[in-house]
Amino acid sequence: MKFEVQGARYVNFDLEDETGFRRFHVHPVLYERVRRVFEKGINVPILIKYRILGGKNVINVEEVVDLQLLSQKYDDKDISLNLLANNPLAKVNWKKVKKKGILPISMAIRETKSTILGVIHDFRYYQIKTGLMAFVKVTDHEKSIDCLIWPDLLENDKVKELLELSFKERKILLLQIEKMKKRKGESGMSFNITNIIKIIKK
DSSP: OEEEEETTTEEEEEEEETTEEEEEEEOHHHHHHHHHHHHTOTTOOEEEEEEEETTTTEEEEEEEEEHHHHOOOOOHHHHHHHHHSSOTTTTOOHHHHHHTTEEOHHHHTTSSEEEEEEEEEEEEEEEETTEEEEEEEEEOSSOEEEEEEOHHHHTSHHHHHHHHHHHHHOOEEEEEEEEOOOOTTOOSOOEEEEEEEEEEOO
């Protein structure tokens, strides 16, 4: 990533993915709020929310999040031990569940969109311009994934209630997830939670 300041009007920066370089524009008010992210240098993983203005292919950045501040590193061995200890998903009849179109995480990560069962292993809220978002770690009986919940879903009080209840009481949730497009060199968080449908009773 490289960026340049164009007077007091806006900031430009370039990102590269598998299709090549694309130029993004940041309003100076937003830039002042997130400038520490840019000042870290070119190898910082970031999450960008943007919209394309008109037909001019001008990509206007609406939010920038530093993933290094939000991503918590987990030891795979610790996760495995945690999942095996009193795991509420251990007794799920997965053969029966799959017939209903619900996938274990190990299979869901290969799909663009899918429905899964999972327990919220960890989460944290993050305030952005458009509202409250959440970074969530979802686990089932064998695997975990990092997911993102955008403000338009999280503003639903029922969604927040189910999220926090699953985390506190290890309740099983029926979730819908969608794979996010990865850019070159990106790793880690790669799924959006598009809906938290309900709690599944054991």
